[in-house]
Amino acid sequence: MGFGFALGVFGGLILAHAAYATIQYRGMLKIVEEEFSGPPMNVVVELLLGLALCMWAGLAAPTKFLSILPDSDENRIVSLPTNLDFMIFNHRGRVFPSSDAELKLKSKS
Amino acid sequence: MVGAAEEARLRRLESQVENGGGGAWEYLCLVRKLKLRRSDQVLRHGLALLNDPRARSKLGGEEWTLYEQVAIAAMDCQKLDVAKDCIATLSKQFPSSGRVGRLEAMMHEARGAWAEAERAYALLLENNPFDQITQKRRVAMAKAQGNISAAVDYLNKYLEIFMADHDAWRELAEIYVSLQMYKQAAFCYEELILAQPTVPLYHLAYAEVLYTMGGLENLQTAKKYYALTIELTGGKNTRALYGVCLCSAAISQLTKGRNKEEKEGSELQSLAVEALTKDYKKRAPAKVPLLTNMLRNMKLTS
Numbered sequence: 001m002g003f004g005f006a007l008g009v010f011g012g013l014i015l016a017h018a019a020y021a022t023i024q025y026r027g028m029l030k031i032v033e034e035e036f037s038g039p040p041m042n043v044v045v046e047l048l049l050g051l052a053l054c055m056w057a058g059l060a061a062p063t064k065f066l067s068i069l070p071d072s073d074e075n076r077i078v079s080l081p082t083n084l085d086f087m088i089f090n091h092r093g094r095v096f097p098s099s100d101a102e103l104k105l106k107s108k109s
Numbered sequence: 110m111v112g113a114a115e116e117a118r119l120r121r122l123e124s125q126v127e128n129g130g131g132g133a134w135e136y137l138c139l140v141r142k143l144k145l146r147r148s149d150q151v152l153r154h155g156l157a158l159l160n161d162p163r164a165r166s167k168l169g170g171e172e173w174t175l176y177e178q179v180a181i182a183a184m185d186c187q188k189l190d191v192a193k194d195c196i197a198t199l200s201k202q203f204p205s206s207g208r209v210g211r212l213e214a215m216m217h218e219a220r221g222a223w224a225e226a227e228r229a230y231a232l233l234l235e236n237n238p239f240d241q242i243t244q245k246r247r248v249a250m251a252k253a254q255g256n257i258s259a260a261v262d263y264l265n266k267y268l269e270i271f272m273a274d275h276d277a278w279r280e281l282a283e284i285y286v287s288l289q290m291y292k293q294a295a296f297c298y299e300e301l302i303l304a305q306p307t308v309p310l311y312h313l314a315y316a317e318v319l320y321t322m323g324g325l326e327n328l329q330t331a332k333k334y335y336a337l338t339i340e341l342t343g344g345k346n347t348r349a350l351y352g353v354c355l356c357s358a359a360i361s362q363l364t365k366g367r368n369k370e371e372k373e374g375s376e377l378q379s380l381a382v383e384a385l386t387k388d389y390k391k392r393a394p395a396k397v398p399l400l401t402n403m404l405r406n407m408k409l410t411s
Contacts, residue, residue: 070307071343074114080310081111081144085245086280088253089219093148093187103152103183105194106160 008057015050018043110308111143113345119143126154133158134168141178148185155179156191173202180212184219192216207233211243218250226250241271248280260284275304282314291322309341313349320356325363332356336377344384353381358407 021043029036067074111119122136133154140147155175158164165172180195196216200209214229227250233243244267251260264281271277282297298315305311316334319327335352342349357378382404389397 070309070341071345073343074112076113076342076345077110077308077310078113078116079111080279080308082146083276083280083283084144084146085242085276086249086252087146087181087185088249089184089187089215090221090253093185103156103188103191105156105179105191105198 004057004060007053008061011050011053011057014046014053018046018050021046111145115139115143119145123147123150126150134164137175137178141174146185148182151178151182152186152188152191155182159195173199177208177212181215184215187219189216189219192219207237207240207243211246214243215246218246218253223250223254239270241267241274245277248277252284257284257288261288273304275301278304286318291318294318295322307341309338309346309349312341313338313346313352316349316352320352320359323359325360328356328360328363332360332377339381339384347385347388350381350385350388353378354385354404354407357381361408 022039025040025043026036069075070077119136119139122132122139125131126133126136127150137151137155137158140151156179158168159172159175159179168175176195176199180192180199183189183192183195193216196209196212199212200206203209210229210233214226214233217223217226217229227247230243230247230250234240237243244263248260248263248267251257251263261281261284264277264284268274268277268281278297278300282294282301285291285294285297295315295318298311298318301308301311302315312334316331316338319331319334332353335349335356338346338349339353344350357375385400385404386397389400
């Protein structure tokens with residue numbers, strides 16, 4: 001996680017530097033009065049590198065990937081929930097009340 | 110649906126809470142989310158939370174949900190005075206609320222005052238005729254009184270209106286199974302499979318109903334559904350593995366003279382036997398002889 005996050009920060013810095021370099025390049029073009037034909041090589045390389053690093057960080061930094069397979073150990077359904085909407089109260093609990101009798105809701109004061 | 114990971118988390122939390130390690134609120138939330146019936150634990154730990162003013166004020170608005178949960182748990186444990194206190198607190202907070210009215214009606218149910226409960230539910234339904242939970246409570250009440258045929262009638266009427274309610278379909282299927290009306294139960298499970306095709310337990314229950322009905326065709330279909338259950342659970346469902354074995358044995362007994370389809374069936378069955386033996390060796394080595402004995406009796410292994 002730490003490594004991926006550091007890579008992400010580095011990638012972000014590279015992207016920022018690419019932006020800065022582009023602005024500088026445009027300023028230089030204005031001085032020498034040339035037409036803008038395309039970004040310089042170092043900016044393109046920086047952009048590609050930043051993209052790759054940020055992508056890496058996006059995949060590695062947040063958390064582990066979760067399984068989407070229905071039969072994987074995390075997703076495997078082992079039991080159905082009790083059908084609580086149809087819960088009925090006349091069961092053995094009436095004859096065998098739970099042991100501790102001192103349960104009591106204290107009134108709110 | 111309760112997944113394997115969630116079940117493990119619940120077990121851990123439960124033992125932690127039981128041994129006084131805290132995390133009671135988290136446990137109660139998980140119980141509510143997974144819709145489990147742990148009334149005894151919910152009553153004890155929920156009441157402890159409610160009786161502690163500091164813990165209660167930390168819950169904020171969730172406090173009222175907890176009151177409701179504890180009230181229902183108390184009714185389930187027949188601690189009627191606790192339930193009464195909880196409901197009184199709730200009705201003071203939310204006067205003339207339908208949800209609290211339902212709790213009061215459930216209280217009548219827990220006391221066994223069926224007539225009063227019936228009247229209360231009828232009143233609630235008058236105000237809100239499409240209240241699903243209240244309608245389901247009436248079904249449950251018929252069941253609690255032992256009037257199963259009325260429960261079936263109510264459920265059928267309910268399902269004509271709310272066809273997408275799979276809990277109700279499941280309840281109807283279980284009632285039919287308890288009445289040994291397997292054809293109708295099979296229909297309900299078919300509906301459930303259509304509604305939620307990724308839940309292996311419905312496939313398993315359907316296969317079991319088919320197996321119980323018997324007959325060559327049903328057995329072959331049952332075997333297919335058992336196989337599907339195995340696929341959806343990654344072979345971790347022992348019941349489905351047994352089902353495949355039993356179906357194969359029954360089918361081979363029925364088709365003793367003519368062995369046309371012997372080939373394709375025998376592979377599945379031997380794989381199931383293998384998986385079962387492996388599972389038993391890993392988890393219960395003492396019971397392996399029992400298993401091999403039984404399989405030999407069914408003539409599945411030599």
